[in-house]
Amino acid sequence: xxxxxxxxxxxxxxxxxxxxxxxxxxxxxxxxxxxxxxxxxxxxxxxxxxxxxxxxxxxxxxxxxxxxxxxxxxxxxxxxxxxxxxxxxxxxxxxxxxxxxxxxxxxxxxxxxxxxxxxxxxxxxxxxxxxxxxxxxxxxxxxxxxxxxxxxxxxxxxxxxxxxxxxxxxxxxxxxxxxxxxxxxxxxxxxxxxxxxxxxxxxxxxxxxxxxxxxxxxxxxxxxxxxxxxxxxxxxxxxxxxxxxxxxxxxxxxxxxxxxxxxxxxxxxxxxxxxxxxxxxxxxxxxxxxxxxxxxxxxxxxxxxxxxxxxxxxxxxxxxxxxxxxxxxxxxxxxxxxxxxxxxxxxx
Amino acid sequence: xxxxxxxxxxxxxxxxxxxxxxxxxxxxxxxxxxxxxxxxxxxxxxxxxxxxxxxxxxxxxxxxxxxxxxxxxxxxxxxxxxxxxxxxxxxxxxxxxxxxxxxxxxxxxxxxxxxxxxxxxxxxxxxxxxxxxxx
Numbered sequence: 001x002x003x004x005x006x007x008x009x010x011x012x013x014x015x016x017x018x019x020x021x022x023x024x025x026x027x028x029x030x031x032x033x034x035x036x037x038x039x040x041x042x043x044x045x046x047x048x049x050x051x052x053x054x055x056x057x058x059x060x061x062x063x064x065x066x067x068x069x070x071x072x073x074x075x076x077x078x079x080x081x082x083x084x085x086x087x088x089x090x091x092x093x094x095x096x097x098x099x100x101x102x103x104x105x106x107x108x109x110x111x112x113x114x115x116x117x118x119x120x121x122x123x124x125x126x127x128x129x130x131x132x133x134x135x136x137x138x139x140x141x142x143x144x145x146x147x148x149x150x151x152x153x154x155x156x157x158x159x160x161x162x163x164x165x166x167x168x169x170x171x172x173x174x175x176x177x178x179x180x181x182x183x184x185x186x187x188x189x190x191x192x193x194x195x196x197x198x199x200x201x202x203x204x205x206x207x208x209x210x211x212x213x214x215x216x217x218x219x220x221x222x223x224x225x226x227x228x229x230x231x232x233x234x235x236x237x238x239x240x241x242x243x244x245x246x247x248x249x250x251x252x253x254x255x256x257x258x259x260x261x262x263x264x265x266x267x268x269x270x271x272x273x274x275x276x277x278x279x280x281x282x283x284x285x286x287x288x289x290x291x292x293x294x295x296x297x298x299x300x301x302x303x304x305x306x307x308x309x310x311x312x313x314x315x316x317x318x319x320x321x322x323x324x325x326x327x328x329x330x331x332x333x334x335x336x337x338x339x340x341x342x343x344x345x346x347x348x
Numbered sequence: 349x350x351x352x353x354x355x356x357x358x359x360x361x362x363x364x365x366x367x368x369x370x371x372x373x374x375x376x377x378x379x380x381x382x383x384x385x386x387x388x389x390x391x392x393x394x395x396x397x398x399x400x401x402x403x404x405x406x407x408x409x410x411x412x413x414x415x416x417x418x419x420x421x422x423x424x425x426x427x428x429x430x431x432x433x434x435x436x437x438x439x440x441x442x443x444x445x446x447x448x449x450x451x452x453x454x455x456x457x458x459x460x461x462x463x464x465x466x467x468x469x470x471x472x473x474x475x476x477x478x479x480x481x482x483x
Contacts, residue, residue, distance in 0.1 A: 069426045083470040088362045113370050121369075129472065133369050147373070169423070261372060268411075275419040277409050277437045279375070282470030 007081060007143030017076035018283070019157050020141050026075055026156030033071075033174070036215050037064045040181050043208040044188050051191055056184060063177040070170035071155060078281040079160030080146030082135060085128040093130075115260045134261065136241050146282075150240040159240075162281070165274045168234065171227040178223055182216040185209045234273045235266035365398065365474040375405040375471055384478060388459050397451050397463070401444055401474070408440030441467055 008021040019026075037060070045057040085093075109121040109130045121130045124137050127144045131137070136148035138158045147161035159167045188209050192202035203210050233243060238259060242248060248259040263269055361384055368378045379398050381391045415436055422429040434442075445465045456463055464475040 066426065073427055082472065085472070086469075088475075089364050089469075089473065092362065092364050111369055113372070119369075132367065132472075133373055166427075271416065272411055275416045276411055277415045278435065279408075279471065280435075280438050280441060280467075282467075282472075284468065 008141050009081065009143065012076075018078045018081075018281075019075050020151070022140075022153070023156045025153040029154045030068075030071065032215070032219075033064075033067060033177075036181065036212050037177070039208045039212050040184070043206050044184060044212070047192070047206075048184060048188060052187075060177075060180060060184075063173060063180060066173040067170065067177050070166050070173055073166040074152075074159070074163045074170050075155045075157050077157075077163040077166060078283060079158040079164075080148075080162045080279075081141075081160075081281075081283055082127060082129065082132075082144040082146060083283055084126075090128055113260055117260045134239065134242075147239060148241050162278055168227075168230055168274065171223060171230060175220070175224045175227050178216045178220045181212055182220060185213040185216070189213075234270050237262040237269040237273065359480050361478045361480070363476050363478070365476065367472060374409050376402050377466070377474055382476070385461070385476075388461060388478065389456070393455065397448075397455075398474070400447065401466075404440050404444045404447065408437045 009018050010021060011018050040060060041057060045060070048056045107123050107130075109123075111119045111121055111133070113119065119133050121132065123129070124131050124144055126137065126142060129144070131144055132146070134147045135144050137144045138148065138151050140151050141158050143158075145158045145160040147164070149159040149164055149167075151158045152167065155167065155170070157163070188206065189199060189202050192205055193199045196202055196205070230240075233240060236259065238248060242259075263272060363382050363384055365377050365380070365382070368376045377398055379395050379402065381394055385394060418436060445467065448463055448465055452463055460479040462477040462479070464477070466472070466474045469475060
């Protein structure tokens with residue numbers, strides 16, 4: 001079975017996993033987590049179990065497993081890659097646009113939302129579509145991602161609509177694991193120094209503990225900081241991408257400054273982001289794709305252009321009567337350039 | 349479904365019903381009647397089909413206790429639950445696909461129209477093929 005994905009993603013397990021292109025930092029992250037946790041289990045846990053409680057390694061194991069589960073889930077889940085538009089769609093877009101003076105790539109579609117906001121949808125040249133709201137193109141992965149948050153090198157994948165909650169849980173569980181290991185490292189040293197005489201002796205007994213403590217100490221600030229930042233973003237229902245670009249801070253003409261995608265209440269936003277419904281992957285990764293030979297494209301028929309501006313902006317407003325006027329003349333001469341054949345989608 | 353894509357373009361016209369983002373990023377298709385379908389099918393009927401598809405997706409994306417419970421349970425089992433059973437959204441997507449294939453058989457195909465499942469296009473648009481065969 002061959003898989004054909006146009007972006008720079010890699011597909012494994014017959015379409016069940018999809019990751020980004022570069023895995024080196026992801027492997028480093030996994031290594032760091034595994035090594036630190038292993039050192040904890042091997043060097044600290046026996047002593048702590050004896051001195052304090054056998055529950056200590058149990059909770060550590062649970063935390064470690066959840067970290068690994070979440071990072072693998074984040075790394076291997078499709079973040080919400082939008083499949084690229086077919087040439088037929090492009091042709092239809094070109095035909096039905098009112099302005100023919102500007103090429104499709106230079107056009108901006110203005111979207112008037114019912115809340116009063118006016119959004120500008122840009123045309124993505126790589127993916128050949130007008131980017132829907134909150135969609136951004138990741139140049140590292142070379143694909144448009146729905147609800148694009150950021151590209152995380154530590155998980156080797158983009159963080160978007162479909163894996164944001166796993167990313168957040170990964171940060172949360174990693175913060176807990178880091179804090180847990182750090183705290184019990186300190187407890188270990190303190191207990192040993194009470195039994196022996198000095199702290200220096202205690203450290204000499206378990207050098208691994210110091211190593212773990214150092215790793216945890218330096219990582220804790222960034223991990224907890226990142227987790228708090230994402231908690232703040234979730235409560236406001238803003239993505240990292242929008243926060244960096246300050247999308248909702250500057251007033252747009254005709255709209256107000258409030259984020260139209262926020263549900264108003266911080267708790268409801270959290271609930272929606274973390275426990276809300278998730279669509280299945282937009283890519284049909286388990287289908288067989290067969291490309292047939294392309295036929296050169298010729299467009300005949302005149303386009304009667306009425307009205308509208310020639311500034312390259314296509315205005316779309318939600319219409320009451322649902323009527324749509326098509327400006328195109330005859331369509332008989334249009335050939336399609338490429339046909340792709342997909343198996344019926346397997347929903348199982 | 350496969351046969352339609354093999355039609356040459358002299359016999360078919362393809363149109364695409366795009367997404368309606370005026371209410372946000374929720375899945376909703378524009379409830380409009382493309383002029384290429386004039387005379388082939390009743391306007392109201394076609395818009396009804398689109399409306400029904402929209403209602404299925406609205407149900408899929410609704411924030412409800414059921415979704416919350418499902419996601420909490422999935423989280424507690426380390427997301428292994430998702431490997432065993434389809435989510436509410438997936439069930440709705442399947443339902444939409446079934447509805448479209450029923451409508452194809454019942455109403456659209458006899459008139460020379462074929463509607464493609466939007467999931468094939470990544471929920472970006474509904475592809476409608478019109479055959480120009482005169483019998």
